[in-house]
Each structure stands twice: as C-alpha cells, then as structure tokens.
Amino acid sequence: MNRTLRLGAAASLLAVVAGTATPAFAAGTTAGSTITNNVTVNFQVGGVSQNSVSASNSFTVDRKVNLVVAEDGSTTTQVSPGQTAAVTSFMVTNSSNAPIDVALAATNRSGGTAEHGGTDNFDVSGIALYQDTNNNGAYNAGVDTLITYLDQVAADASIRVFVVANVPLGRSTGDVAGVRLAGTASEATAAGSLGATITETAGANTAGVDTVFADTNVGGNTARDGIHFDEDDYTILAANLTATKTSRIISDPLNGTTNPKMIPGAVVEYCITVSNAAGSASAANVAFSDTLPGATTYDSSFGVKVNGTVTSGTCNADGAIAGSHASGVVSGTIPSLAAGDNRTMLFRVTIN
C-alpha cells in the first residue's frame, strides 16, 4: 500500500473520470493495479471562490487466487463395457484477478457414493486429459490437445478439460466409476511451462502484491488451499441378452402337415430367440451360431431366416434369409437389438 497526499492543487482536478462503466467481471480488478481516491473541496471565503483543495490516497489491489473446477453438465457419462476413450468433461475457471497456470490431476474414485448417486464399484483405466482446443464442447481425437496442465489461463477464462479413459469389460448395467479432476493454482511465470505452485503470502501485508487464496469448500473441497476439484462418473449401460431355443415339427413323410410325427424324414423347425432386457443398452451385430443336433440334416431349401419376430412367445414365420450353414453349424447376425426387443433366427432340419 502507498499513500499520497496532495494539497493546493488547481481546480482542474475536479474534472475527472467520466463514464466509468461497471465491468461485469467476476475476477475483478487486476492484481497489482492501484486504486486511487481523489477528493476535492470547493468553497468561498468572504463571498469569493477560493482555489479548490484536493487530497488523494491509494492502495494496491492484491492477488486473489480463486480456481474453480466444475463438472461440465449434470449427468453421468453412459458407457459400454470395454468402451475405449470414454469421455467426461470439466470446466476449469480462473476466477482470480490475475492469470495462472493450473496443474491438473485426474484420479479414480475409491468406493463411496459417486457424483451422480450410484456407488462407485470399478475403476476406469488409462486416464488422459485433453484440452478442448477447438472449444466445441466435444472431445475430438487428434484435434484436442493432450495436457497435464493448463497454461496461462487468463483472469475469468474458462477452459474445458476432457477426462478420457477406458472402461473394463465384464461390467453390468448400473456399475459406476467415479473420477475426480483436481486443479492446483500455479504461477503463470512463462508460457509453455507449468509454473511453481502458488503459495499464499504469509504474515502481514506487504507493500507489493500479496496473494490470497479464495477458492471455496463447495463439494468437499478445502477452502482457501489453492486446490479445487470436482467429480463426475461413468455409468455402465450394458446389453442384457438371453437366448432361448424352441422347436416344432412341420411335417412328416406320411402325415404331411396334418399332425406330423417325429419320424425319420420329418421336418423340424428350430427357432432361436435372443431377447435384450428392458432398460439395457441397444445391442448391435448380435451373432448367432448353433450346431445342428446329430441325426439331422440341414434343410437348405428353407435356408436360415434372421431378424424375425416373436408374438406372445411364438416365433413368427418371418425374417429374411440372411444366415448361413457350414459344416453342421448354422449362423446368422441380427444387425441391431433394442432394449426390450427380441429377434429370431429360424432354420429347419430333416430327421435322418
């Protein structure tokens, strides 16, 4: 702080500062700037206007370091088991009145209730951080920059950071992995390198620019430690498939299609139904394969019908001929199977 005093200055001091707009900046007056108050008295003695008298004093605005890490959005990130490069995003905001670097660290949550309510019960792997370089709100591999810190974040600037990680296989719908992104306020000493961790000015006020931490204790943070974090989570949405196999006799060589019996030469139709439980992820490219029972012969005139439907538990005679048969194994693929839906593969054999 410094203090100045001026006396007997000219009346022209009166005409100062026109139209001070109020900037709507959260970070506020830049650290190190000086606030000077000027006051002027005009008066008369004996009916005669005297020279005006002015005084001023000033002080230096110190550095208020306030770093905010907050989840970008308010929902969990839905992922599939085995998904690679699953993305959650955070906003890192420098609410300080000076530029800072921000050291970043992302960690897996270890148990407990995750950000969006589920119980953390697995970890993601290969966590990497990317800056939303093109600022489009979406992670773009090859465009967004791999980072370990944010360089030279201007006062009031917000930067989106993506946490990109891999999801292990074998997890079930509803499993949750919490992740935490923590930022540490660091000196913006030089562009291109992470500065030293900022420390608060200890002890009494100094004449220069002092540093005061102003980060809050929101969401389990420690107030005023220069470190701020937030959490987000990944929630598994897996497909939940079940398969059933039914058969019915179509005809035999003696009775035809009227009350056919399982005698040699009879034609039997197999229906394999795959169901995806309600509330699950939609499954794509569901592949069937079935080994023909012994003492049967594949009916190539019928073919393998795939993607048929089921009504009240009974397979309909629909679907497209799209499957194949080779060496006693029938196979086919259903392109997509929505949650709560079921589809079939139909084929026929003749009893030897």
Next chain:
Amino acid sequence: MRFLAFLLAFLLPLPALAQNQVALTSEIFVERTTTDAGGRQSVSLEAPGVVTPGDPLVFVLHYRNNAVSLAMDFVVTNPIPESVSYVNAESAGSVLSVDGGRTWGELSSLRVANADGTSRPAAAADVTHIRWRIAQAIPAGGQGELRFRGVVK
C-alpha cells in the same frame, strides 16, 4: 485522525499556504467481518493491507477550515475510483452523479441511458461521483468527516 495530524504537520512549515486554507484528507479502510468462536460477528475497519476484489471499502474524508474566516458554499466532490463500485453514503446530504459529474441528484431520480436509446433507473454501481454541499458556513477551526462505502471491483 492520525492522517489529519500528519496533514497539519505538513502544513505548519507553510503558513502562507495555510492562509484561507481548507485541509482535506482522504482515507480508505477495508471493512473486515470476523466471526469469533461463539459465532458472533464483529466488523472492524482496517487500513487497506491485503485487498482483493469484492472487499468492502469505507472512504473517510476529513475536512478542516484552517483559515481565520468563515468558509462558505463548501462543496466536497469525490469521483468514485474506476476500480471501485459505489455502494452507499454513510454521511447524510449527499448527491450523486451517474454521468461523470454532469448531472446530480438522489440515486432514485437518476437514469442511465441504454445502448438502444432507452434508459433505465440508475443503480448504485452506476454512480461515478458523490458530492456533499455543506449548507452551514464552517467557522475557523471547524471540521467534519464524510463517509461513503464502495466495494473493490
């Protein structure tokens, strides 16, 4: 008061200047609210040591008529510093300006022009100047203090 004393000490070697002279000082304090173990809050005014955006400020203006005669038509004008947002006046009788000192009035009577040509009622944050006009003549040796509040932008 210690700065007033400082000011007087400064003036003493300059008797010629002190003739017909009014002494004026401006002091700025930071209002600190502290909460004790019992949860009671106390407010104190401190010299502006560590000051960061959002800190409440109290501006204290002292004046004293050092002359031998009456000072009349006494007008104290204080532009609000650029990095300070005006909050309110503690001392009664002030008028405000939101246009750089061209027009003056009670805050409720002032309006601010919008970019589209319309205007809106002025808010405390729009204030650019504060002024007191002291109606009574100030006798020789008479002194007083005026206060207003602001906050560091």
